[in-house]
Amino acid sequence: MRLSQFHLRTTKETPADAELVSHQLMLRAGMIRKLAAGLYTWSPLGLRVLRKVETVVREEMDNAGAIEMIMPTIQPRELWEETGRWEKFGGQLLKITDRKEQQFCYSPTAEEAVTDFARQELSSYKQLPVNFYQIQTKFRDEIRPRFGVMRAREFVMKDAYSFHITDEDLAREYRNMHAAYTRIFTRLGLDFRAVQADSGAIGGDASQEFHVLAESGEDSIAFSTGSDYAANVEKAQAAEPAPRGAATEAMTKVATPTQKTCEDVAALLGLPLQRTVKSVAVMTEAGFVLALVRGDHAVNEIKLGKVAGMADYRLATEAEIQAHLGSEPGFLGPIGAKQAIRVVADRDVAAMADFVVGANEAGFHLTGVNWGRDLPEPETVADIRNVIEGDKAADGGEIRLVRGIEVGHVFQLGRKYSEAMKFTVLDETGKAAAPAMGCYGIGVSRIVAAAIEQNHDANGIIWPVPMAPWTVAVCMINPKNDAAVNAAAEQLLGELQSAGIEAVLDDRGLRPGAMFADIELIGIPHRVVVSERGLAAGTFEYRARRATEAENIGRDELLARLRG
Template sequence: MAYVRWSHYFLPTWKEEPAEADLASHRLMLRAGLIRPLATGIYTYLPCGWRALRRVEAIVREEMDAIGGAELHMPVVHPAELWARTGRLSDFGPSLVRFQDRAGREMVLGPTHEEVVTDLARREIQSWRQLPLMLYQIQTKFRDEPRSRGGLIRAREFTMKDGYSFHEDAPDLDRYYPEVYRAYERIFRRCGLSPVPVEADPGLMGGSGSHEFMLAHDQGEDTFVRCAGCGYAANREGAVAVKEPDPDEALLPREEVATPSCTTIEAVAAFLGIPTRKTAKAVFYRAGKALVFVVIRGDLEVNEAKLARVLGTAELSPATEEDIVAAGAVPGYASPIGISGDEVVVVVDDSIPPARNLVAGANKEGFHLRNVNFPRDFQTQLVADVALARDGDPCPRCGGTLHIQHGIELGHIFKLGTKYSQSLGATFLDRDGQARPLVMGCYGIGIGRLLAAVIESHHDEEGIVWPTAVAPFHVLVAVLNPKDGNQVALATSVAAHLAEAGWDVLLDDRERSPGEKFHDAKLVGIPVLAVIGPRSLRTGEVDLERRHNGVRSPAPASPDSIQRAVQDLLRTE
């Protein structure tokens, strides 16, 4: 194994702080010469960044192979017809890039590969004897994200490991799913990370069971709830919380009350001198052609992911005032009482049935109704939990306190079931010779995002602090005066011996000042720094320093001594 000379390597570093970077990983990946932007959310990996990415890929491959995965490589361009058959051609919205090839066929750039792998399974799997089967790939994907930010944390073009398992039935998927779960835990641990596994909403992927692996981070875009008492954790999109009811009371007669200029829950509650939890809030959405009227307790907010799941749709958007008026409701004073029509769907949050004598709109400008009660005053068949869990809510499992945390999603695993196999006709002959749809699981890890998350968790004010397992190089040998032939000879000998011993070595032989070299060494963050200078020539020793804790260990310049010293330092993680 040969060492790499920095003077001949493409590793451009920046002293300046990039103005466009708001996350530490984005800032440091730019400054340390790991990535460069081409367009919004689209990056070139420079050689050092590519080496680190390949380290992460190697860990992922090892763990996926260990649970029976077989790697393949699927196209990034897909026929749109496959996506139309599963319904996701429209559900994915504008983040799905669509185009026509020269023959006029509609195509898409793959943001994910469920359709493609299911079509492959449809063609190749005929019998239960071929099951279970796990296929995975590490492939480039593209989603035209509207809010690309944070460098590789939320990019439009990204590298992803996606795996797909195929089973005879749900029990076999249930048996295999924990194996993937544990493999993910090992992957993240080997990368130096400790994410929180949280129960998750499957979203557009569909299916039943789902878990995300969330790295707690104050600037993370995702939010999850966590109970310190019992360990319950869930993505906020699917989190359940206990809604403590008010004391029971007798139902009072409904009455109209004037509420001039009170068009918000807060204004109504303040005007009438009641808490917001004693009101029924009206929230309107458009789902396809239908207007959705959500009735929820006034102190709660609607969880749109839960609502979409209840309605069985991905097409959910806020309704306009025109939509509300067309349905016979009055914006700011809307009431579920008297609302009807084939294109109006009333959804009642489960906080409403146990509540008593609420204040709701009167569908009359300037007026509300006191003592509105469900189901006495209005009815619907759709009663469900569509509320967003809040910080401080009681835990649904132990009654403890839920806390909201921000996080970065590192991986997501799903029990897809037969959603895709039924849509695409992927069947097999079971043990009785009957054709049945394949039962599927899906397992994703964002490789570039994982690399960025490593840096988010392992850096200091001076730069990156690489864990050894994912570091682009293990040892940085810095020669302080590259014009001194004796220093260069010793540094070259040290680098060569360490490389022969199996370490990846970067030799900093640039004609830069010692201060610049030490600055760049901290910035790039190679685990062990070996310094060759005048002292080395005088004492016959090499100064070694461990990046993550600053521990220094001079070692004799002999090959065996340096190899042992480096090995000892790398064990200190």
């Protein structure tokens, strides 16, 4: 391929409305162009990268035994009514009325459509297991589409759906897909982690997310130095705390006139923040609850909501706090409430001794507080906090926090969709049985942006070779006037092709500085310069995208290096 026959349009200016580096660089490299909010055209350069990702995903799905098909993007309301998701999916579902006043949606995911396909195609256990997948355009009507293709409204997704007679077989395919995803992200050259996701009612290992690690990631991920344990912060657990120490102090009321936060109280008293307890007042259907976490910890809303009796809790109002504790916020605590209240203590709080809480009196806290002596043992002890960097992990390692971009999700759906849509097959005994289902998604277009977030420098994108639009750029100096340069570049291109290395010839005739800046910006992993001077010396100038210096090397060495 010759760049003069391609279409490339780069810009130096950083676009004003692009926050993320990947969005900025994709615009500057001319990979995408905005058509409207959350809608992007993929230019020829952008499409080359997108197709590279698609190809790796397709090959590994095929290798894993999944079978490709494709469903319509426009799907009838009736189908989505069968599962109740026409309403439940919410505002992200783009609803459409056709010329005959029939209602449809643009598929944001395809559980309904694939289950409808399956109930037409599958009637016997003999046809199971089967895993259907498609690589297709999806639409989610995001309220705030932003970050370019990272959170576009129209995007490319690989979605797979498997069908099984038994839960065990679903679990087997789930592991199979997990392994395929690991191969996909490994092949793409990405630094990633499989992370336990909060999977609602299903629990356990029935749902995992695959995250590309990047500082700009929207998700916070906890992993352990002691094993490959990793979990979304919503779900991550630290190890059980060490047993409670003995009480050594007497409970004392101290003046904290303006100190309303644990940080301020600890500073005033000269105590570590870890000695203080934060009291969070909430209301449930059964009444007032004080949730206690250590001063340096934060309540994890999902975990607290899962404690018995705490579903659908909300923060208490100031009036409710006054009525139950007789104090204004900032000085709350579990001792001296005006009415009987429920106390839910985090595991770490339950293991504390000689701690500090609010006195339920404006301007005062209590120090040296101890369970069982100054107040009853907590009725409920549970893990209700977010993990923090440095926590002990259950596997003996230490918890570390990183940020990630979710690019894949594997999920054991169970029979939710097959039962709602009355899809059964005859099992071995001749009885109608609703198959168990799994679903497995990959954000194909998002991977492109995520890869850039992880791989860039001040000069532009640095593609992992499997995603690069071309592996090598052969840059020609003065191509319009130098026949020898043309001949040498052509010959090199042929040799690279023979070696199975995808190369592009930059024959546009730009000044070297502008040409090199383009090639760096668009992230080509290897650059080779063919010049009159180099030819005279029998060398090419070679520079890897991440290298700081170029080197002059002979052809054999060049080919050896590029062959890797």
